[in-house]
Amino acid sequence: MDIPKIIQDLRNELNQHNHNYYVLDNPSISDFEFDQKLKQLQELEKQHPEFFDENSPTQRVGGAITKNFQTVVHDYRMYSLDNSYSKEDLIDWENRIQKVLGNVPLQYTCELKYDGASISITYENGKLKRAVTRGDGFQGDDVTTNIKTIKSIPLQLKGNFPERFDIRGEIILPFEGFEKMNQELIEIGETPYSNPRNTASGSLKLQDSSEVGKRPLECLLYFIVGNNLGISSQFESLEAARDWGFKVPKESKMANNLNEVFDFIDYWDKHRHDLPYETDGVVVKVNSFQHQDELGYTAKSPRWAMAYKFKAEQVTTRLNSISYQVGRTGSITPVANLEPVQLAGTIVKRASLHNADQIEKLDIRIGDEVFVEKGGEIIPKIIAVDLTKRNSISEPTKYITHCPECHSELERKEGEANHYCPNFYGCPPQIIGRIQHYISRKAMDIEGLGGETVALLFNNNLVKDYSNLYQLTVEDILPLERMAQKSAENLVNGVQKSKEIPFERVLYAIGIRYVGETVAKKLAKHYKSIDAIKNASLMDLILVDEIGEKIAQSVIEFFENEENVVIIERLKQFGVQFELIEKYNPNTTDKLSGKTFVVSGVFSKFSRDDLKKAIEDNGGKVGSSISAKTDFVIAGENMGPAKLEKATQLKVSIISEDDFIEIIK
Template sequence: MDIQTTIQSLRDELSQHNHNYYVLDKPTISDFEFDQLLKKLQDLEMQHPEFFDENSPTQRVGGSITKNFTTVAHEHRMYSLDNSYSTEDLMDWEVRIQKILGNVDLEYTCELKYDGASISITYENGKLKKAVTRGDGFQGDEVTNNVKTIRSIPLQLKGNYPPKFAIRGEIILPFSGFEKMNQELIEIGETPYSNPRNTASGSLKLQDSAEVAKRPLDCLLYFIVGNNLPFKTQFEGLETARKWGFKVPTQAKLAKNMQEVLEFITYWDVHRHDLPYETDGVVIKVNSLQHQDELGYTAKSPRWAMAYKFKSEQVSTRLNSISYQVGRTGAITPVANLEPVQLAGTIVKRASLHNADQIQKLDIRIGDKVFVEKGGEIIPKIIAVAERGNESFPTVYITNCPECQTALERKEGEANHYCPNFYGCPPQIVGRIQHYITRKAMDIEGLGGETVALLYQNGLVKNYADLYDLKIEQILPLERMAQKSAENLINGIEKSKEVPFERVLYALGIRYVGETVAKKLAKHYKNIDAIANASLMDLILVDEIGDKIAQSVIEFFENIENRITIERLKAVGIQFELVENNTQVSDKFAGKTFVVSGVFEKFSRDDLKKAIEDNGGKVGSSISTKTDYVVAGENMGPAKLEKANQLKIAIISEEDFLGMIGN
């Protein structure tokens, strides 16, 4: 086999494995085996650049920078859909189209309406050629490099396809990925994203495609446009697209009449909450493409399609006041204090107002009656003013920190105002210490967030280094503090001196440095002094460290107070040097993912996870099709047990695991 054939064969094999994993959710090889094949292909492509292919699986990692996105005209206009909100609306729509078609028997394709960012992707000779956002329907922004990083979108099609066509769909961010991204932001003291849809849309316009590649975006396809298409109905089109390699949702249904359409709507109005991504309605399309052609378009919408919008549960209530919260990084978050009201099964008293721009946009005023709904079914938010208060005045956003009265700042391009009094603002001080003691950081047993606040209020701590000077006799007078709890607190602080360097680095609370970044920095630099003395360019060259993170690290260590605090922590024995992991005893679990559940006799859960990693394995947080083994102890969660059995994943005992590692 010549080298070009070998390269193409590897590309085809990797594309198939990618399809199995991201589209079918049925992987046939481990992550480790996939990575090995990908590395082999990367090496061959580097050695033979004459065989470069922009649609090779190796190009999905991104890395290209787009300063300005080119505006491109759509070959086929992207129309918007008319909306309906009731059975009567749909019946009226059917009457209108029957008048045009002449009372023919109609079938409909029912599809869920996905709440994402619309995209049109053009393929030529089976290869992804161009991806363009919806824009105004006539033209949009070309985001091809960013879209290529989304692994559920095929770069090369399978089967018999037309020489050229475009396929439409929605770029979405599943709830699990959205929550993970927000958790990482919260951990580094940043404001979380407001909803999955806007986050998905914003991701498509990031300048660095490598950053897009890190985001867990997905793409659901639903409509093909082009000439001489090899199918005659919308439903056949969905099935054909699936055969070509596209991720087409399986929830779509062929309805023989309007009654079946209504049954589909009724079912999904309830079960949409079980889906892993946002959907806000159902799209009903006349199934026959010939009928679609006959019906044509209005100035704005196709006559042959209608969007039925699910009703978001919303209520109106009085806005009593607006308060302003200060986060540990100084970010200011305005919060609406509401007259308590029942919404989606819970009593809502507060709602996020996000920032000054949102307040101004909605012209929200104290005393107004406002509409409140659950944003993405999760976070209560104010969506509009329902009724203006009798003596209302425009809301004037605060100019000074509500806690320390320092004048607020707002950097260019930032959504939030910030209090710059980093070392003197009480919520920031307390927030940093509370972050320092968390489980993923120093994990100080016996010390909680409320106790930290008490210690600060009583003048016992002003930064996390002060924790190590505490004495039992200082703690005992505190509220709800007895001899035993005081001893546990001091012992927990003492034990934190054993926490490894990468967790200490995360605990310091450097802005933008979450768990993963802290591990990268610790592994690269080995000790705190090397990081403190690194230049901006040195930091940027570290894997996954961009300009923003690097600049934040530089600023942290330039501050004399931070330097003094670190020296104090060094003096009491905090680990500021990486202890090289020499416990890797084998790679027998390479490519294998384990989930640990329950209580064990011979291992703590952390020790068990370490043993897995020491033998080359990965530890997953939840059971999925990627899981190879579940190590089950006493009191394993019934939901995990059921899911493991459902997915036919091997469930092993503690003894089984010991046998696998040879103990």
């Protein structure tokens, strides 16, 4: 008896049945027959462990326990999408695209925007290798074990697939499955889940994969990234992914112009409630991969894609009171406390009122009946007051004059919408907020320490700023509420491990106003150390690429404050990284120092990403568009006509791929 062949044949058959049931929604055998075949395979694998395969259908049931999810850097960054809320926004977007491409005929791929948890899955030689959450776009959590339990995700591909690629999609929880889960919770007296999206997202981080396997999760795939894919367009990639065994939604459509895009939007705005899962809009992508390459990316989003958000659901409710929150920068945010109301799948009790101007503009008063919607269907906001229901004795809202926490008189700088509490180092919410920012995932990512614990540490006089975290001991933490030995040890170990966080993230973590992740990376790369940034003049900072006067002035003010300087020195002594550790690359040179290159077209010896890396490795800068500051355009096949025309007008040198290779030899 040929045991390996029997095992492999059973695996292939079960994979096909899984695909028929969960992807095609067209089962060819009964559940009982499927279970019998699965049991037969499990028994054979148990008797012959030498034929174990991590991608066998038997591995889908889960059972592995993951205590800590490893952080993994994405091979290809996961960008977010720009949002639009009107057809005029899409017309403006197309005009911007055509300025870059030169008014070429365009096709678009229209896809529904699914409301789930983003995932990136890597396949090698047709086998599922790794699944990583979106995280901050640069890195996420490895949730491979949990993802393998989702039966609509193929463990083994079929057909003619690339050797290695990543495929992106959304993990979603269909309404039917969500309602069934909630019904089961209600029957045993537990609190039901709030909405499908959050439940799907939370499922990915469950420690017991067998629990994930019990949830009726699905994965809808929509984007492939990699080298040498043999695919030339987005719509073609969706069809290819479907052929390889992925669950790709059938609703996607090719559009030959914006009018056809608008038709797609209009249809689904009316019919989206007929779908078995949540969707909050349409994603429109330039179809051609070559055009996508020409358009490239901004710091956060692809220029070749736009999300059109359906009009937000709207409800009315009563404004009971207004409270005021103090942020880590001292900014005051007024918050509306509402009579609880159901909105877009969640119970809404609070909504942002933004600032004093917004309150005055809407003439919002306590006791008013207000219209509430979710901005982009995420954050609730008040958009209007129902004046027909206003009480005749209501009085206009008077904005507070003093901080609700430390009672300092508020300030409002000329040209700014927000009021600020100036008591930067004495106002508790500001201090707690800065420490919470410091420990956050995109900053120092301190495991075992959350926002509530930071407040607990501060209120018990254990920390006054984020440098104090490095002095904490297990003995300090144990007496605190809800702190056991293991929790205390995890917190202390997490703080010590944060000393390995690279300089650019430390720079973001210390909370200089206006210095976000992207700006922190620019400053770290340019100056290499905190001392160099501290000693830089205002003009030096302004001259750094993409650093304007507002950011530069904020950096200067941060280091002019003696308390900030003392905290930084303490962090240095504790071993926090304040210098850029650049990985040694034997191929780097400064041959292209001071030169700016724009890459356009298709290349035979480099991928576009490799070409850009080669420019940067040799000291050059990659520009996104041609300007008077551009020194060279590296032109490949099918170079965009608009770029060719602009390069000619500005008399920018146009060189070939081979010319570039000669320059850097």
